[in-house]
Amino acid sequence: MFGLKQSPWVIHYDASSCNGCDIETLACLTPGFDVERLGVLNTGDPKHADIFLVTGAANEQSHAVIRNIYDQMPEPKVVVAIGACACTGGIFRECYNISGGVDTVIPVDVFVPGCAARPEAIIDGVVQALAALMDRRKAMKALGKNVDQVLYSRAESADAARILSLQKTAHQQEGTIYGEEHVPGLVQTLPALEVELTQRVFIKATVNGRLVGVARGYAQDRTGFISDVIVHPYFHRCGVGRRLLEELEKALPDMNRFEASIGDKCVESAAWLQRQGYELYKTDSWRPAIARVYFQKERK
Numbered sequence: 087m088f089g090l091k092q093s094p095w096v097i098h099y100d101a102s103s104c105n106g107c108d109i110e111t112l113a114c115l116t117p118g119f120d121v122e123r124l125g126v127l128n129t130g131d132p133k134h135a136d137i138f139l140v141t142g143a144a145n146e147q148s149h150a151v152i153r154n155i156y157d158q159m160p161e162p163k164v165v166v167a168i169g170a171c172a173c174t175g176g177i178f179r180e181c182y183n184i185s186g187g188v189d190t191v192i193p194v195d196v197f198v199p200g201c202a203a204r205p206e207a208i209i210d211g212v213v214q215a216l217a218a219l220m221d222r223r224k225a226m227k228a229l230g231k232n233v234d235q236v237l238y239s240r241a242e243s244a245d246a247a248r249i250l251s252l253q254k255t256a257h258q259q260e261g262t263i264y265g266e267e268h269v270p271g272l273v274q275t276l277p278a279l280e281v282e283l284t285q286r287v288f289i290k291a292t293v294n295g296r297l298v299g300v301a302r303g304y305a306q307d308r309t310g311f312i313s314d315v316i317v318h319p320y321f322h323r324c325g326v327g328r329r330l331l332e333e334l335e336k337a338l339p340d341m342n343r344f345e346a347s348i349g350d351k352c353v354e355s356a357a358w359l360q361r362q363g364y365e366l367y368k369t370d371s372w373r374p375a376i377a378r379v380y381f382q383k384e385r386k
């Protein structure tokens with residue numbers, strides 16, 4: 087938590103600004119006001135961002151992009167709407183293609199007024215966002231202690247965005263080992279996941295309506311293939327992954343055996359699969375320089 091508070095990473099998106107608020111935001115990030123000296127880092131990758139800074143009103147073209155960036159950010163995350171346009175639509179709110187402020191697309195935590203918003207106000211908004219981020223993180227950690235209240239059920243297409251956000255968080259370590267471009271869970275898009283939800287069995291784990299884990303798999307030739315089991319880091323070592331795997335195996339009832347494959351360097355996942363009764367049975371090359379190891383288990 088100390089690192090997050092001392093060095094939040096922000097991502098900035100211009101939804102349809104006149105550029106006035108963008109220039110002020112960039113002034114904060116560049117040597118003029120230099121928020122980097124306070125530990126705030128600007129990133130171009132939503133998967134690394136804690137705070138989403140949005141300038142400009144939401145219009146038809148920016149809706150999908152705003153939603154896409156937001157969905158890719160790991161939990162916990164906060165959104166700061168910068169300037170009158172991002173807060174309400176501003177002087178453009180009556181335009182035929184404007185839906186209003188950013189909160190017409192995603193939840194907004196901090197509103198920074200002004201036309202254009204002044205750099206001091208933007209920095210103040212980021213400080214308020216940090217407080218909201220800490221509160222959200224504490225709330226999620228508290229949820230991690232409520233393992234008896236975890237509900238397991240089939241995921242639906244409406245869960246796609248939340249699953250995508252969770253998998254971007256859960257596969258970060260793999261991305262560090264292999265490079266993000268080689269980890270399917272990190273490069274998958276929302277439309278691709280929506281299609282996958284119609285083709286495979288997804289079991290979700292929720293606490294108080296929050297998604298904390300997902301297992302997915304499919305049946306083929308009397309084998310249940312376990313494609314992925316992910317759990318939010320705050321819920322590791324609570325038994326959520328084991329229950330998800332059991333529920334997924336139950337949801338594939340007529341299978342004689344189950345099979346799971348992971349990257350050869352994912353030693354923790356390999357040990358976890360072995361604790362669930364899976365045995366290593368082969369290794370092969372998946373992509374140049376990346377080997378995959380396969381585990382199997384007979385149904386008892």
Ligand code: SF4
Nearest residue numbers: 104106107169171201
């Ligand atoms: S609030 Fe003003 S300066 Fe900022 S994007 Fe809107 S019109 Fe431009």
